[in-house]
Amino acid sequence: MSATETVPAVEATSVTKIFNRGKPNEILALDDVSVAVGRNEFMTLIGPSGCGKSTLLRLMAALTHPSDGEISVHGKPADQARQDRDYGMAFQTAGLFDWRTVSQNIELPLQLMGWSKSDRRERADEMLDLVRLEGFGGHYPRELSGGMQQRVAIARALSFSPSILLMDEPFGALDEITREHMQAELLRIWDETHTTVVFVTHSIPEAVFLSERVLVMSPRPGTISAEVIVDLGHRDFDTRESEKFFERVTAVREALRVPEEPA
Amino acid sequence: MIERLRSMSPPIIVGIVGLVAWELVLQVLQPDGFVLPPPSDIVASLIATWDAIWIAVQSTGFVIVTGLLFGIAWGVLGALVVSWYRLADEMLTPLAIGVSAIPIIALAPIFNAWFGLLSPRSNQLIVVLLVFFPIFINTTRGLTDIDPDQIDLMRSYGASRWQITKEVRIPNAMPFFFTALKISAALAVIAAIVSEYFGGRQDALGPLIVQNAGLARYPDAWAAVLAGSLIGIGLYALARVVERFAMPWQTAVNQGVEG
Amino acid sequence: MTGWTKRGTRLALLLAALAMVAAACGSTDDTTTTSTAAEAAPAEMTDVALQLQWFTQAQFAGYFAAVDQGFYEELGLNVEILEGGVDIVPATVLASGAADFALSWVPRALVPREEGLDIVNIAQPFQRSGTLQVAFADSGIATPADLEGKIVGNWGFGNEFELLAGLRSAGLDPDTDVTLAQQQFDMLALLAGDIDAAQAMTYNEYAQVLETVNPDTGELYQPEDLNVINWSDVGTAMLNDGIWADAGRLESDSEYRETAVKFVEASLKGWIWCRDNPDECVQVVLSNAPILGQSHQTWQLNEISALIWPSPLGVGVMDQTLWDQTIEIATSEQILQAAPEGTAYITDIAQEAVDNLKSQGLDVVGNDWQRVEVELVEGGN
Numbered sequence: 001m002s003a004t005e006t007v008p009a010v011e012a013t014s015v016t017k018i019f020n021r022g023k024p025n026e027i028l029a030l031d032d033v034s035v036a037v038g039r040n041e042f043m044t045l046i047g048p049s050g051c052g053k054s055t056l057l058r059l060m061a062a063l064t065h066p067s068d069g070e071i072s073v074h075g076k077p078a079d080q081a082r083q084d085r086d087y088g089m090a091f092q093t094a095g096l097f098d099w100r101t102v103s104q105n106i107e108l109p110l111q112l113m114g115w116s117k118s119d120r121r122e123r124a125d126e127m128l129d130l131v132r133l134e135g136f137g138g139h140y141p142r143e144l145s146g147g148m149q150q151r152v153a154i155a156r157a158l159s160f161s162p163s164i165l166l167m168d169e170p171f172g173a174l175d176e177i178t179r180e181h182m183q184a185e186l187l188r189i190w191d192e193t194h195t196t197v198v199f200v201t202h203s204i205p206e207a208v209f210l211s212e213r214v215l216v217m218s219p220r221p222g223t224i225s226a227e228v229i230v231d232l233g234h235r236d237f238d239t240r241e242s243e244k245f246f247e248r249v250t251a252v253r254e255a256l257r258v259p260e261e262p263a
Numbered sequence: 264m265i266e267r268l269r270s271m272s273p274p275i276i277v278g279i280v281g282l283v284a285w286e287l288v289l290q291v292l293q294p295d296g297f298v299l300p301p302p303s304d305i306v307a308s309l310i311a312t313w314d315a316i317w318i319a320v321q322s323t324g325f326v327i328v329t330g331l332l333f334g335i336a337w338g339v340l341g342a343l344v345v346s347w348y349r350l351a352d353e354m355l356t357p358l359a360i361g362v363s364a365i366p367i368i369a370l371a372p373i374f375n376a377w378f379g380l381l382s383p384r385s386n387q388l389i390v391v392l393l394v395f396f397p398i399f400i401n402t403t404r405g406l407t408d409i410d411p412d413q414i415d416l417m418r419s420y421g422a423s424r425w426q427i428t429k430e431v432r433i434p435n436a437m438p439f440f441f442t443a444l445k446i447s448a449a450l451a452v453i454a455a456i457v458s459e460y461f462g463g464r465q466d467a468l469g470p471l472i473v474q475n476a477g478l479a480r481y482p483d484a485w486a487a488v489l490a491g492s493l494i495g496i497g498l499y500a501l502a503r504v505v506e507r508f509a510m511p512w513q514t515a516v517n518q519g520v521e522g
Numbered sequence: 523m524t525g526w527t528k529r530g531t532r533l534a535l536l537l538a539a540l541a542m543v544a545a546a547c548g549s550t551d552d553t554t555t556t557s558t559a560a561e562a563a564p565a566e567m568t569d570v571a572l573q574l575q576w577f578t579q580a581q582f583a584g585y586f587a588a589v590d591q592g593f594y595e596e597l598g599l600n601v602e603i604l605e606g607g608v609d610i611v612p613a614t615v616l617a618s619g620a621a622d623f624a625l626s627w628v629p630r631a632l633v634p635r636e637e638g639l640d641i642v643n644i645a646q647p648f649q650r651s652g653t654l655q656v657a658f659a660d661s662g663i664a665t666p667a668d669l670e671g672k673i674v675g676n677w678g679f680g681n682e683f684e685l686l687a688g689l690r691s692a693g694l695d696p697d698t699d700v701t702l703a704q705q706q707f708d709m710l711a712l713l714a715g716d717i718d719a720a721q722a723m724t725y726n727e728y729a730q731v732l733e734t735v736n737p738d739t740g741e742l743y744q745p746e747d748l749n750v751i752n753w754s755d756v757g758t759a760m761l762n763d764g765i766w767a768d769a770g771r772l773e774s775d776s777e778y779r780e781t782a783v784k785f786v787e788a789s790l791k792g793w794i795w796c797r798d799n800p801d802e803c804v805q806v807v808l809s810n811a812p813i814l815g816q817s818h819q820t821w822q823l824n825e826i827s828a829l830i831w832p833s834p835l836g837v838g839v840m841d842q843t844l845w846d847q848t849i850e851i852a853t854s855e856q857i858l859q860a861a862p863e864g865t866a867y868i869t870d871i872a873q874e875a876v877d878n879l880k881s882q883g884l885d886v887v888g889n890d891w892q893r894v895e896v897e898l899v900e901g902g903n
Contacts, residue, residue: 063415082421089419095412099434099512108430112420140512315697380716381673381703465678465702477611477679479634 007075008036009164009196010060015069017055029055031221032069039163042190042197044211046204046252052222053200057168060198061089073164085113087164088157092172094149096141096156103128103137106156113160127155130189147178154189164196172202180240183209187235204256208248209235216255226255300482305489308482315471316490323455323468324494326383330390331451331498335444337391338398345399346406346432347424356403363396368454371461380462389458394447401443405436438513441506448498456491567600568781573621574606575630575763577707578811580822581725582625583803584647588792590806597784608707609679616641616766622778623785628761628845629852630680632862642769643867645786645838645875646845647793650829651759652724653684655751656712656731663719664749666692666756675705675717685721687758687855688751709734719751725825729818733902742900758855760848762829765789765838769865779871787875790838794884797827797891818902824893831888836876840867 017030029052037043045053058064059071062078073081081087088109096105106127107120115123128134131151141149150170157165171179183206190197201207207214208230218225230248232239239245282302289301309316341359345352367389374385409431417427459469468491475484507514574582585603588594594601604621606612612624613631617639624631628643635641655674657663663672666688676682682702689696696702703717709730712720722728728750736743753759765786771778796803804819835841845867852858876886 058415061415061419063418082419085421087419089416091412091416093410093412095410095416097413097431097434099437099510101512109420112417112422112426112430142512318697379714380705380711381701462704462706465676465704466697470678470704473609474678474680477609477614478630479611479614479617479637479639481637 009039009041009074010037010198011035011072012056012060013070013072015056015059015066015071017052017059017064018067021067028221030059030066031223033222033224034069035215035224037196037198039196040194041213042187042199042211044199044201044207044214045217046201046207046214046256047217047222048219048256049202050220051217052220053217054168056217056222057166057198057200061087061166085109085160086162087166088160088162090150090153090157090165090167090170092169094141094146094153094170096149096152098141100141101137102133102139102141102144102152105141105152106159108156109160123159124155127159130158130192131155131185145178146174147182150174150182151185154186158189158193158195161193162195164198165190167197167199169201171206179203179206180209184235184237186210204249204252205240205245208232208245208252209240214252216252228252228255298481300485304482305485309486309489312483312486315466316468316487318466319468319471319487320490320494322464322466323459323491326386326390326455326458326467327451327494327498329383330387330455331394331447333387334391334394334447334451335398338395338443339402339440341395341399342402342406342436343428345403347428352403352407356400359396359399363400367392368457371458374458375462381464383463386455386458386463390451390454393450393454397443397446397450398440401439402436405439406432408439409435437510441502441510444502444506445499448502449495451498452491452495567595567598568777570594570599570601570623570781570785571604571621572601572785573604573610573612573615573624575610575612575625575627576606578603578605578807579726579814580804580807580819581723581763581826583796583807583823583826584793585789586792586810587796587803587806588788590809591792591795593788593791593795594785597788599781599784599788601785608677611679613639613641613766616768619768622767622781624766625763626766627680627683628764628848629683629857631764631766632852632858632866633680633683635862635866636858636860640769641766642772642865643764643840644767644772644782645765645790645872646761646840646867647765647790647833647838648761648763648826648829649833649841649844651684651754651762652825652829653753653759653762654722654724654728655685655688655719655753656709656722656728657719657749657751658712659747659749661718661749664751666751667694669719670694670699672718673701673703673716674719675703675711676721677707678704681721683852683857684753684758684760687760687851687857688753688756690855691756691758723825724752725822725829729821729825729898730902732898733815733818733900735900742898758851760851760857761844764840764867782871783874786838786871787878790872790875790886791879791884793830793837794879794886794888796823797831797888800824800827800894815899815902817897817899821896821898821902824896827891828893831891833887836873836880836886837888838872839876840869840872 012033012035015030015033016028019027019029033056035056045056047053055064059066060073060078062071062082071078073086076084097108100108103121103124106124110120110123124137128137131154133148133151133155136144136148141152144152153170171182174182187210199207199210212230214228214230215224216226216228217223228248228251232242232244232248286301286303289299341355345355371385371389374388378384378388413431414427417431422430456469456472459467460473464470465474468487471487472484472491475481475487572585574585578586582603585601589601589603604615611630611634612621612626613634615621616624617634628646631641631643655669662668669689674685676685686696689700694700703711705711705717705721707727709720709722709727711717713731713734720727722731731743731748732745734743735741736747767782768778772782800820800823804816804823807819807823808814808816830837833839849858849861853861879886
């Protein structure tokens with residue numbers, strides 16, 4: 001057990017990503033980035049648009065490959081981890097399939113993995129309970145609000161109990177009130193499932209509220225410019241009004257500020 | 264059920280009012296332009312010439328239905344091939360769009376010469392060609408115009424190309440396909456009837472319309488037109504039923520559940 | 523769907539272009555029907571349009587001759603001849619006002635008349651019908667009853683009424699006992715074997731077969747190679763080409779009636795001239811439609827004359843017995859729903875025209891006319 005505990009859940013080592021290499025529109029998206037995410041950790045990547053945070057997440061998901069450097073998940077190459085179904089993903093648009101009911105959406109990865117019908121149904125019900133959408137299994141995504149759809153997306157992402165959850169601005173399209181509510185829900189789920197979460201966001205308060213460690217990225221080419229530790233302990237609805245919260249938010253904001261050019 | 268009737272009633276009422284107005288205007292004014300007879304004359308003619316019309320409906324109907332089925336089959340097959348192979352897309356889709364600009368119906372006399380005057384093949388081919396293009400173009404769009412996040416999601420599950428096609432592309436394409444299907448149903452009727460104007464069997468709706476019109480037997484001509492319209496409406500309704508059956512998620516009422 | 527709109531627009535443009543070309547073709551006639559040897563023409567000319575019921579050919583020789591010989595011009599008429607076609611129904615053209623007079627087979631005009639077109643027959647040059655149904659001798663088709671279960675070609679649009687009457691008189695239902703096929707105005711479908719029996723006129727399509735080389739023998743087809751059902755023999759023939767006018771206009775417009783008399787008189791004079799000068803008459807026809815073949819038109823004029831002459835009552839004057847016979851067949855074989863209401867034909871105009879011609883010393887009966895032997899050549903040239 002102790003050996004696995006020292007292996008990070010996700011590790012990026014000196015990762016560089018270049019798009020359209022050799023062509024006139026060549027872009028250096030990530031430049032020598034190294035990140036290590038521990039087991040059960042909730043880590044957030046934050047940065048301005050185009051800084052490469054989504055690219056980094058997709059590299060971790062083995063949806064694309066580094067031009068240089070290495071990604072490993074639980075000590076395995078990312079591709080292997082993908083095949084082993086070690087992680088689930090959630091995006092800004094819930095990406096639910098209109099033509100499947102809520103339950104059927106949650107069951108999708110299980111179906112692809114060959115689970116039996118009854119096993120799938122049982123797991124879907126469990127997940128619905130987890131995200132507090134009991135009774136909505138027979139509805140179609142169209143009938144649900146944005147927040148509810150995101151909850152279904154999360155349920156789907158966790159349905160096969162991945163050890164890692166990769167999330168790319170999942171609450172970006174929601175209004176402020178729903179968003180804060182969903183943040184609390186996500187923390188509760190994280191607490192219950194002991195998943196490692198890598199979370200990408202634009203929102204500073206969201207990053208601070210959700211995670212223990214916030215990695216700040218610089219504008220393109222993306223690098224990790226700062227790391228902000230958020231030691232707020234257990235989060236609840238009062239947390240956002242505390243002085244410590246405000247102070248951590250300021251710390252992140254300052255870390256995001258582009259350094260001024262020397263005069 | 265009541266809801267459905269209530270939502271259908273405005274068009275039904277407009278239709279009935281329109282028919283009554285048409286009948287009254289022509290009966291009262293009795294204008295000399297008898298090219299458009301009152302509905303009562305048309306229906307009377309339909310009943311009187313029913314035997315000939317029924318034979319024609321079977322003849323033309325056969326061409327319509329077979330042409331529609333083959334056009335749909337080829338259209339869907341073409342769309343699938345083009346969605347799988349980028350090379351096929353680059354080769355075939357511009358060709359398809361180019362060919363679709365040709366007035367297909369104008370080829371009817373040429374097809375008659377190829378296949379022989381009495382063969383239904385020439386008429387069927389016209390129908391197939393006119394049905395193929397909307398089905399092909401729309402279904403291709405539906406198969407390829409996919410939210411990239413959904414594809415990424417499937418890839419993250421390690422889904423195979425076939426699984427992606429089955430679980431994402433095909434269901435996504437269904438609304439596009441059914442839109443094209445409903446258009447094609449109408450086109451198939453038009454295509455079959457007009458292709459019959461250029462020669463062939465005379466026991467079909469096309470000759471009935473054009474020859475009766477030529478002899479000033481306008482109620483008979485319109486009765487044949489009505490028969491053709493009923494075929495078109497019937498096919499459209501059938502398409503709607505199949506659509507409802509195939510896409511149950513479309514009919515789920517949007518009720519904006521709060522949460 | 524933008525694709526459909528583009529396609530629909532192109533189709534509409536193509537059809538419009540075709541229509542314009544067709545109209546232009548129809549009107550090229552009047553540039554070629556300039557009259558020769560104009561006598562002292564009256565100062566005021568009346569424009570008259572005549573709608574033929576087919577394409578230009580010797581079937582209408584009398585009218586072209588009347589233009590060519592100045593017969594119309596003598597009487598103050600400037601006649602434009604409108605060619606017909608497969609789907610042109612002369613009666614409806616007449617009723618629409620696009621023509622002042624129209625040539626039409628009697629039943630083919632009576633059907634639209636029954637639907638309300640106000641037209642009337644003012645002269646009947648063709649005493650006899652030349653309609654046939656032709657099959658190959660080895661097809662086994664010799665009588666109407668033999669057509670059962672066969673593919674029977676016809677031109678539709680009212681040309682098929684004698685065939686329908688013939689089928690019904692043989693106890694067959696045209697809708698279910700035979701397959702009726704729309705035939706082009708040639709015999710290719712019969713020669714290709716697409717149809718078992720083809721519609722033909724004695725004076726035209728029948729000869730087209732005899733002008734074609736039989737691939738089996740390398741010689742022209744011979745009359746023995748063909749079986750001919752002649753509706754006159756069967757007894758369901760109905761009157762062919764007659765001259766029709768707008769009935770309402772005749773009653774209300776006295777000038778129109780005057781014009782009608784003159785038109786009929788000059789037209790009949792043209793037919794008489796063609797009877798007496800067949801070779802020159804063929805040349806007149808050819809000058810109006812140069813693509814036609816001389817030998818074929820010579821055959822045609824010969825056969826047409828057989829339908830006209832002799833005319834015991836005087837050419838163009840309707841024989842009531844023949845009219846009644848046509849009506850009897852038409853009503854009993856369900857071509858017409860009932861005998862025509864009101865006055866469907868009048869004889870006074872034709873009678874007046876014939877009297878005028880007699881007073882000019884012309885032979886209006888043609889008892890002495892004889893068929894001549896016409897040799898057919900390949901292609902009818």
